[in-house]
Amino acid sequence: MMNNNYYCIIMAGGMGRRFWPYSRKQLPKQFLDFFGTGETLLRITFDRCKGLVPSGNIYITTYIDYKDIVKSILPEIEDRQIIIEEERRNTAPALAYASYLIQKVNPDATIVVMPSDQLILNIDKFRTSILKGLDFASSSGKLVNVGIKPTRPETGYGYIQIDEEEREGDFCKVKTFIEKPSLEFAKVFVEGNEFYWNSGIFIWHVTTIMNAFHENMAEVCPRLECDAPDFSACPNISIDYSIMEKADNVYVQMCDFGWADVGTWxxxxxxxxxxxxxxxxxxxxxxxxxxxxxxxxxxxxxxxxxxxxxxxxxxxxxxxxxxxxxxxxxxxxxxxxxxxxxxxxxxx
Known part of the structure; x- marks a missing residue:
């Protein structure tokens, strides 16, 4: 039986410019069938999440122009599950507003956040790992960043260095974040045991993330914690830079479930x-x-x-x-x- 306090936010508001010309402003990559399976990346991600949380607890954040596209791909969801960004301001403002809305519905919520453009090869291992992460985040007061054990010296991904001395099972405190290293450094990272790819999947209790927003982005919270959010007054900043790299309670969950970021050609x-x-x-x-x-x-x-x-x-x-x-x-x-x-x- 699924835990009704578990929620999912799927981020589906980007323009996908790195996939041009297949991905276009009016129909970006998350709404396309990249693998010839007859299913869009958003549909695949949504179905993957249905094995984790109740379908009614899955929210989609997207740009205002894409609302009808989301509804056509996911006809079973309600309007309340589509969170609209009236201005593009990257992931931090969108997640701050989404978290605020979920907290109003359920202050006991624990949330997994994931992009809509990722490939997961081992769904069973993925779901086992994410449920373990939800359990950990629900009671620990930690912000969890899902990390993937590197299999090659990849220069297109961000890396996370873990602190083995502060470890709780599969969860280690973050020592530092490294953005898209040179090939020389990537080779060093893949050979060691303390570096993981940053998957862009996050897990946190709604109170934990809202406290982090108030501590690190206090100036924008009043603009978003309302019925008519003002995205235009918010900075254009990612959740990585605004919260994860600043907070002191960030842990990496060390995972290996066949992950790939389908963010570029x-x-x-x-x-x-x-x-x-x-x-x-x-x-x-x-x-x-x-x-x-x-x-x-x-x-x-x-x-x-x-x-x-x-x-x-x-x-x-x-x-x-x-x-x-x-x-x-x-x-x-x-x-x-x-x-x-x-x-x-x-x-x-």
Whole structure:
């Protein structure tokens, strides 16, 4: 029987610009079927959460323009479960408002927060781990950051260093956070036992997180703890920078359940099956000659014929074809910004 005091917040308000041109401003990645399964990333995440908490305790935070999209993907949820951001201000203001609303409904709530764009391979281990985290956070007064044991020297993820001397079972106090290290440091991190990938999944009792917001973001709390929140008056800041890296009661839950962040084309490449030349072909027909380590994503019914490509992204969607090196994710943001400045919203 599920615990009625357990809640879930799914974050689904981003524009997904790092997945352009497939992800667009009007229909970003969380509302797309990336794996050709017939289900969107949001639907997959919601169904994953149904095994953790009652369906009525799952809330979706999203940008105001996406409310109808969320309702079409999740027709079973009520309007009260969709938390609207009228202005994009990153994850901290959205989670502060969502936590406030949940506290009003249930002051005994313990919440797991998760992005809508992650791949979990072992659902049973995931649910066992998250339930253990909910149990721990419900009574400990700790803010929990789910950490994943690294399997490779990944430079695209953030890392968390744990303090083994302050350990409670699978939970260790955070020593420090490290953002997207160089390959040299990532190799050191993966060889040691004290570094974990920052999954972006958080677990906390609603009182614990609200106290953290009042301590670290006191100036914005009055703007959000009301029936008509003023997101425009809030800073554009993530929950990582605003709370997790400042609070002194943050613990890492050390987990291993087959996790991948599907936040970039490179991470999608890493998480996808590959052919004998390490190419990833998604929903596409292709004939490749002397090509390796590429990712190709085309509309159904189109054929790609390529020769001599190594380490490229070839992606077409609607009115845009993008061809670039797949491992330079910062360039895609630049491409989108440049396109928007030159052509307006037509191609973004």
């Amino acid at each position: 490179q991470s999608l490449y890493d998480a996808s099956p590959k052919d004998t030349n390490s190419n990833v072909i998604l929903n596409s027909n292709s004939i490749l000659y002397d090509c390796s380590e590429n990712i190709i994503h085309m509309p159904k019914g189109k054929l790609v014929v390529a020769e001599g490509l190594q380490g490229y992204l070839v992606a077409e969607h609607d009115n845009v074809l993008l061809i670039c090196k797949k491992d330079d994710q910062n360039s895609i943001r630049k491409f989108v910004n440049d396109v928007e400045m030159k052509f307006g919203d037509e191609y973004v």
